[in-house]
Amino acid sequence: xxxxxxxxxxxxxxxxxxxxxxxxxxxxxxxxxxxxxxxxxxxxxxxxxxxxxxxxxxxxxxxxxxxxxxxxxxxxxxx
Amino acid sequence: xxxxxxxxxxxxxxxxxxxxxxxxxxxxxxxxxxxxxxxxxxxxxxxxxxxxxxxxxxxxxxxxxxxxxxxxxxxxxxxxxxxxxxxxxxxxxxxxxxxxxxxxxxxxxxxxxxxxxxxxxxxxxxxxxxxxxxxxxx
Numbered sequence: 001x002x003x004x005x006x007x008x009x010x011x012x013x014x015x016x017x018x019x020x021x022x023x024x025x026x027x028x029x030x031x032x033x034x035x036x037x038x039x040x041x042x043x044x045x046x047x048x049x050x051x052x053x054x055x056x057x058x059x060x061x062x063x064x065x066x067x068x069x070x071x072x073x074x075x076x077x078x079x
Numbered sequence: 080x081x082x083x084x085x086x087x088x089x090x091x092x093x094x095x096x097x098x099x100x101x102x103x104x105x106x107x108x109x110x111x112x113x114x115x116x117x118x119x120x121x122x123x124x125x126x127x128x129x130x131x132x133x134x135x136x137x138x139x140x141x142x143x144x145x146x147x148x149x150x151x152x153x154x155x156x157x158x159x160x161x162x163x164x165x166x167x168x169x170x171x172x173x174x175x176x177x178x179x180x181x182x183x184x185x186x187x188x189x190x191x192x193x194x195x196x197x198x199x200x201x202x203x204x205x206x207x208x209x210x211x212x213x214x215x216x217x
Contacts, residue, residue, distance in 0.1 A: 019152060056108050
């Protein structure tokens with residue numbers, strides 16, 4: 001069971017680099033500190049890209065799961 | 080990484096994609112990106128030039144498939160649309176090399192409005208490339 005509430009969801013299914021990262025950056029800009037973005041992706045590159053992007057931009061990756069080739073990320077906006 | 084400079088020489092559609100994608104990625108983490116278009120690539124900073132970019136040589140026949148795959152990936156498959164998207168990030172500046180402009184026919188009259196202007200390569204190399212955290216050449 002999740003210990004957080006998703007504020008908004010970004011579905012990038014079918015899209016490839018750079019769009020999941022570009023769209024995540026845009027979505028985060030529109031959010032307030034403390035809010036949580038759920039990102040859905042099918043691009044395997046996001047497995048490295050999303051955690052790395054979070055680290056460099058000061059956001060917190062709360063969870064990362066994969067099921068049948070679909071990745072779900074939960075990112076909290078911290079700055 | 081706070082800043083990145085990119086020098087682009089190649090004007091083939093497929094070869095131009097990589098530096099444009101790298102700039103787009105960098106902008107997603109608020110990295111300041113300065114791009115200098117030199118040689119034939121300067122033509123990409125005109126509406127007509129961007130529209131006429133093609134894939135060269137042994138890859139030429141693959142262009143329709145590549146454009147379709149680019150669109151499927153979520154990017155505009157038109158280079159001018161990508162340049163507009165880069166400009167809209169607020170993090171990417173695009174410059175035309177003055178020598179390239181003179182040789183390949185790009186001036187203030189046909190330069191796209193998304194470009195910052197026509198500059199000397201010396202200025203770019205000293206003020207942008209040498210001062211950037213990272214510099215790439217394509």
